[in-house]
Amino acid sequence: MADSTDLSLAANWIRSSSSILIAAGAGLSASAINPHYNVGLDYTSVAAFRKLYPRMTQVSSMRCMYDAIGKHDWSPELMWGYLFTHVNKCRYNWGPTDVYQDLKAIISNQSIDSFVVTTNADGMFEQNKFDMSRFLSTQGDYSLLQCLKPCSRESVYDARPFIDHGLPHVDQQTMEVPSEFVPRCPRCHGPMFFCVRGGDWFIESAFAVGRKRYHDFIHRAIDQKQGLCTIIEIGVGFNTPSVLRWPMDELVSRFPHVRLIRVNMHAPDVPIHARKEKRAIGFDGNAADIVRQLKEFSLR
Numbered sequence: 001m002a003d004s005t006d007l008s009l010a011a012n013w014i015r016s017s018s019s020i021l022i023a024a025g026a027g028l029s030a031s032a033i034n035p036h037y038n039v040g041l042d043y044t045s046v047a048a049f050r051k052l053y054p055r056m057t058q059v060s061s062m063r064c065m066y067d068a069i070g071k072h073d074w075s076p077e078l079m080w081g082y083l084f085t086h087v088n089k090c091r092y093n094w095g096p097t098d099v100y101q102d103l104k105a106i107i108s109n110q111s112i113d114s115f116v117v118t119t120n121a122d123g124m125f126e127q128n129k130f131d132m133s134r135f136l137s138t139q140g141d142y143s144l145l146q147c148l149k150p151c152s153r154e155s156v157y158d159a160r161p162f163i164d165h166g167l168p169h170v171d172q173q174t175m176e177v178p179s180e181f182v183p184r185c186p187r188c189h190g191p192m193f194f195c196v197r198g199g200d201w202f203i204e205s206a207f208a209v210g211r212k213r214y215h216d217f218i219h220r221a222i223d224q225k226q227g228l229c230t231i232i233e234i235g236v237g238f239n240t241p242s243v244l245r246w247p248m249d250e251l252v253s254r255f256p257h258v259r260l261i262r263v264n265m266h267a268p269d270v271p272i273h274a275r276k277e278k279r280a281i282g283f284d285g286n287a288a289d290i291v292r293q294l295k296e297f298s299l300r
C-alpha cells in the first residue's frame, strides 16, 4: 500500500488541475493483466512469454517478448509467424484492463484538458477506448507496417490486412508462416517491418499529427500556464529516458505550476527540489495498485 498522505496530496493535484498529462512506458502495460491469460503484457517476463507463446520456447531461443526486438537469428517465416501471432494477440485483442480503465476514469472529468504520450507501440490506449485525438505514440505502433528501405516516405500501411492474410497459415507447431505470406512492400516488393523506431528507416512522419497535437497541448498546459498541470508518469524507466523520463523531470523542475506523480516499481525517484517543494511524488510498487488507489482518492 502506498502512503496515504502521499496519495491524498497526489489526488489533490489531480482534482485541482486544469490539465493532466499521462506519460506511459513499458511498466504500465506490464501491469495490464489480461484475465484470460492472467499475465500482464510484460516484455521482460519469462513466465508471461511461456503462457502466451508456449511453442516459441520450443522452436526458438527466445525467453521473453523483449528477445524479439532486434533479433536477427531467425528465418523470415518464423519471425512473421511469431509477429503475426503476437501483434494480433497483444495489439488488437488484449482488450480492456483494470489499470487502463482506472487511468481513463482519472481523466474522465470533461473540464480537464488531458493528453496521453507513450513509448509503448502496443495500442493499449486505443484498446481501452481513450480519446485518440489526444494521443501520441512516440516510438511507433504495431498497427502499421512500413517499407524497410524505405522506398518512399509514403510507404506506410495498415498492418491488419497483412495479418489477416497470414495468420490463418501460421503452423501452430513450428510457428512458421509460408514464405508467400511474409509481407512485402506493395510499392517496391522489398522487406517490411512494423512502423516502430527500430532504426533510421523508421518513418516517423506517420505520427506527425499526434506530435503536433502533443506540442499544442504542451503549449496550452505549460507555456500558457492555464492553471495547474499534473503529469502522471507510469512505468517509464531508463530504456529510452530522453523520450519521456528526462523531459518530465525537466517540466516539473522548470515550471512552478507543474506537478509530477511518478509511478515506478524500480525507480520512483523524482527531482529533489521539486520533491522538497512538494510538487513531485514518486510511488514504487505495482502500477495497477497505485493507479487504482489514485483513482479512488481523486474521485472521492
Ligand SMILES: [Zn+2]
Pocket (backbone or CB within 6 Å): 147, 148, 149, 150, 151, 152, 155, 185, 186, 187, 188, 189, 190
Ligand atoms: Zn518499399
